[in-house]
Amino acid sequence: MTENRALRRAGLVLCLVWLFFAAFPLYWVVITAFKPPLAVSQGATYIPFVDFQPTLQAFRDAFSGLRGDFWGPTVSSILIAFTSTILATFLGAMAAYALVRFQFRIRLASGLAFSVISVGGFVLLDVYTGLAVPYALLIVLVGALVAAIWLNGRALPGPVLGNDDVTFWFVSQRIFPPIVSAFAIFLLFAEIGKAGLQLLDTFGGMVLVYTAFGLPFAVWLMRDFLATVPLEVEEAALIDNVGRLRIFFQIVLPMAMPGLIATGMIVLAFVWNEFLFALLLTSGDWQTLPILLAGQQSSRGDEWWAISVAALISIVPMVIVATILGRLMRSGLLSGSIK
Amino acid sequence: MKRFLATVALLPLGGMAAAQCAPDFTGVTLNVSTQNGPAIASALAAAAVGWEARTCGQVNVIEFPFGELYPKFLTAMSQQTGDFDVIGFVPAWLPDFAPFLSTMPAAMQQGPDWEDIHPTYRERLMVWDGEVKSATMDGDMHLLNLRADLLENPEEQAAFAARFGYPLAAPVTWAQYRDHAEFFTRPDQGMWGTAEAYRRGGQQFWYFFSRAASYTNHPSNPGSMFFDPETMDAQINNPGWLRALEEYKAALAFNPPGALNHGSGDVRPLYAGGTVAMNIDWADSGVLGSTEGVIDGYVRTAMLPGSTEIWNHVTDQWDTFPEVVHSPFLAFGGWQLAVPADSDNIEAAWDFVATVISPEVSGLAIVTANSGVNPFRFSHYDNLEAWSAIFNEAEAASYLGAQRASLDAPNVALDLRLPGFFSYTEVLEIELSKALAGEVEPQAALDAIAAEWNRLTDEFGRETQLAAYRASVGLPPLE
Numbered sequence: 096m097t098e099n100r101a102l103r104r105a106g107l108v109l110c111l112v113w114l115f116f117a118a119f120p121l122y123w124v125v126i127t128a129f130k131p132p133l134a135v136s137q138g139a140t141y142i143p144f145v146d147f148q149p150t151l152q153a154f155r156d157a158f159s160g161l162r163g164d165f166w167g168p169t170v171s172s173i174l175i176a177f178t179s180t181i182l183a184t185f186l187g188a189m190a191a192y193a194l195v196r197f198q199f200r201i202r203l204a205s206g207l208a209f210s211v212i213s214v215g216g217f218v219l220l221d222v223y224t225g226l227a228v229p230y231a232l233l234i235v236l237v238g239a240l241v242a243a244i245w246l247n248g249r250a251l252p253g254p255v256l257g258n259d260d261v262t263f264w265f266v267s268q269r270i271f272p273p274i275v276s277a278f279a280i281f282l283l284f285a286e287i288g289k290a291g292l293q294l295l296d297t298f299g300g301m302v303l304v305y306t307a308f309g310l311p312f313a314v315w316l317m318r319d320f321l322a323t324v325p326l327e328v329e330e331a332a333l334i335d336n337v338g339r340l341r342i343f344f345q346i347v348l349p350m351a352m353p354g355l356i357a358t359g360m361i362v363l364a365f366v367w368n369e370f371l372f373a374l375l376l377t378s379g380d381w382q383t384l385p386i387l388l389a390g391q392q393s394s395r396g397d398e399w400w401a402i403s404v405a406a407l408i409s410i411v412p413m414v415i416v417a418t419i420l421g422r423l424m425r426s427g428l429l430s431g432s433i434k
Numbered sequence: 435m436k437r438f439l440a441t442v443a444l445l446p447l448g449g450m451a452a453a454q455c456a457p458d459f460t461g462v463t464l465n466v467s468t469q470n471g472p473a474i475a476s477a478l479a480a481a482a483v484g485w486e487a488r489t490c491g492q493v494n495v496i497e498f499p500f501g502e503l504y505p506k507f508l509t510a511m512s513q514q515t516g517d518f519d520v521i522g523f524v525p526a527w528l529p530d531f532a533p534f535l536s537t538m539p540a541a542m543q544q545g546p547d548w549e550d551i552h553p554t555y556r557e558r559l560m561v562w563d564g565e566v567k568s569a570t571m572d573g574d575m576h577l578l579n580l581r582a583d584l585l586e587n588p589e590e591q592a593a594f595a596a597r598f599g600y601p602l603a604a605p606v607t608w609a610q611y612r613d614h615a616e617f618f619t620r621p622d623q624g625m626w627g628t629a630e631a632y633r634r635g636g637q638q639f640w641y642f643f644s645r646a647a648s649y650t651n652h653p654s655n656p657g658s659m660f661f662d663p664e665t666m667d668a669q670i671n672n673p674g675w676l677r678a679l680e681e682y683k684a685a686l687a688f689n690p691p692g693a694l695n696h697g698s699g700d701v702r703p704l705y706a707g708g709t710v711a712m713n714i715d716w717a718d719s720g721v722l723g724s725t726e727g728v729i730d731g732y733v734r735t736a737m738l739p740g741s742t743e744i745w746n747h748v749t750d751q752w753d754t755f756p757e758v759v760h761s762p763f764l765a766f767g768g769w770q771l772a773v774p775a776d777s778d779n780i781e782a783a784w785d786f787v788a789t790v791i792s793p794e795v796s797g798l799a800i801v802t803a804n805s806g807v808n809p810f811r812f813s814h815y816d817n818l819e820a821w822s823a824i825f826n827e828a829e830a831a832s833y834l835g836a837q838r839a840s841l842d843a844p845n846v847a848l849d850l851r852l853p854g855f856f857s858y859t860e861v862l863e864i865e866l867s868k869a870l871a872g873e874v875e876p877q878a879a880l881d882a883i884a885a886e887w888n889r890l891t892d893e894f895g896r897e898t899q900l901a902a903y904r905a906s907v908g909l910p911p912l913e
């Protein structure tokens with residue numbers, strides 16, 4: 096009994112130490128937001144009213160627009176992040192369901208054919224016809240897809256890829272650094288813009304990119320969640336002649352709701368904090384919060400009080416969302432569906 | 435700020451009664467982009483209020499992080515997205531941006547407002563390849579900030595004279611600067627001699643350049659500070675640069691603890707808060723010291739120290755001069771505005787630029803806290819009264835006098851302006867940090883930088899870079 100108590104106390108101490116390490120950065124950001132510049136640069140100060148006299152000046156500067164427009168990027172971030180998250184989670188769940196319930200057989204040769212036709216076709220169209228980039232891409236991608244599907248039905252030699260390979264292909268899109276695709280997407284959007292369809296610095300363009308950005312996470316995570324949904328329930332529905340789509344929307348999705356929420360939160364966190372795509376693909380109309388946050392470090396040096404205020408403003412929406420969803424999860428409202 | 439906005443807003447009202455919308459830019463919305471505010475962006479926003487009222491156009495100020503401005507502007511202009519009508523940027527980027535910029539209209543390049551801009555900006559920093567491609571909206575240079583409460587203290591004066599054998603005054607050579615820094619380093623009193631930036635990414639290399647200018651910017655060999663203007667061979671590992679680096683590193687002993695992690699943003703409050711006796715900084719320290727600092731009323735500003743010895747790269751020896759040669763360094767060079775050639779509103783954009791840099795609007799911006807705008811016109815330096823809200827008379831006189839003297843100095847040193855600027859400064863910062871941390875010897879660090887600079891020059895094309903470098907330092911093309 097004494098040994099148990101000692102262990103519990105040691106555990107409590109360890110937890111408190113961990114709590115300190117976890118909470119201290121947040122505490123530091125909060126108090127720095129209230130410090131005057133001289134209290135930041137003249138050695139560390141820790142306790143308001145004792146070490147330094149707190150001021151709301153940094154908040155006033157932020158909300159007056161002196162340090163950039165906070166309101167616009169906040170609204171942009173909320174609209175873009177939530178729309179992209181919902182789309183990515185929903186589409187990811189559909190893709191993951193297909194990967195869990197159906198067997199895919201994709202011939203490697205047809206995949207290679209897709210690559211050769213699309214790249215070669217684009218080069219030919221670009222060099223010999225002078226067709227605008229967006230039109231050339233559209234033609235070759237549709238053509239290559241049709242050809243690849245047709246070839247996949249033929250008895251081509253070589254390996255046949257299965258569901259695990261498809262899943263890995265999804266995840267592989269998140270393995271390489273974002274800069275690899277970010278600049279290419281910027282160029283593509285710029286070319287599409289010249290053809291008349293504006294995607295740079297638009298809501299649609301950003302949602303499109305962030306949906307693609309979040310999709311691999313969603314597919315990967317939802318695949319595991321959906322794999323735990325009992326197959327018997329779906330089989331019973333099939334016996335009752337219920338269609339696949341109805342089974343997915345009315346049976347599978349409600350049962351996988353905790354997974355959808357968890358996946359959505361992870362995708363939302365990634366999209367909310369994404370910087371590189373936002374930097375390259377937006378300018379004045381749809382600039383997001385990470386750009387504004389990074390902008391608080393200016394040519395005048397690190398103005399930590401301003402950076403702290405911007406950081407606090409940028410995490411508030413996420414804290415609210417996490418709190419609401421966390422309460423829903425704990426209350427069993429969402430988890431009740433699989434009881 | 436409110437006063438500034440209101441004044442700017444009221445400026446055009448008189449004219450509006452006679453002719454509304456002159457010129458008429460109704461329906462035009464200018465996308466004006468620069469770094470996140472308040473510095474520069476707030477000045478543009480304030481100027482926009484007056485411009486909108488006068489022309490009936492609209493201005494949308496778009497802000498990006500300073501570190502991302504260069505790639506953002508370059509990608510947008512090179513892809514001709516037409517995202518920006520006016521860009522606010524740094525002179526060092528002009529060589530890379532120039533091919534994508536429109537030329538300033540001829541009408542803007544004449545008249546009293548044009549002549550009022552100091553020639554160092556008007557004829558050198560705003561010009562690329564013989565054409566005016568940008569307009570200075572902010573004058574910038576490194577200055578030496580001092581404290582009158584120390585310099586004019588009889589006890590300090592007596593002690594200093596007794597110890598060093600010459601009177602206590604603003605140091606005119608780097609040797610005197612070192613004496614001052616050493617004299618006022620008193621850790622037991624919580625005071626240190628000076629504050630300079632040493633942190634990588636904290637604008638350290640400009641502090642190094644400021645010191646090196648005094649030892650390498652030879653008056654008889656114009657444009658030879660960074661490269662040999664005949665061959666484009668890097669000069670950064672010559673004995674002049676070595677002396678600068680050794681002295682810059684030695685000054686760490688007179689900086690507050692942790693100075694290796696100090697950027698320019700840290701140097702400023704150290705001076706304003708009275709922790710150091712002096713610092714090297716742009717014009718911001720003086721204003722901060724007088725508005726928010728504990729040294730209010732005692733701010734004094736001087737031109738950067740000079741030297742009586744300058745390295746001659748042609749003869750490979752130190753040349754001695756009978757008088758101190760000042761080579762004040764125009765670090766950064768101030769913010770500039772330009773109009774991308776892919777803008778759909780070039781005429782309106784240049785009209786907005788003219789408004790921002792006009793004597794009236796810029797004259798208010800320079801005395802507005804946090805605008806980030808520093809004097810660049812003759813009229814700015816002459817109008818001491820405008821500074822009464824910030825400085826007392828002695829402070830204003832030394833603050834403006836030091837800036838004017840720096841620009842007027844016959845051997846003023848311009849910042850590096852070269853295509854691929856970031857490639858050159860990246861390796862510089864890496865090796866400089868190693869030398870300051872004691873990981874490599876100063877000469878080894880400078881040799882490594884020189885080797886990499888020469889390699890980069892070959893990679894970019896030696897002939898191209900040589901032509902660009904000569905243009906940047908105001909030398910004619912080689913025959």
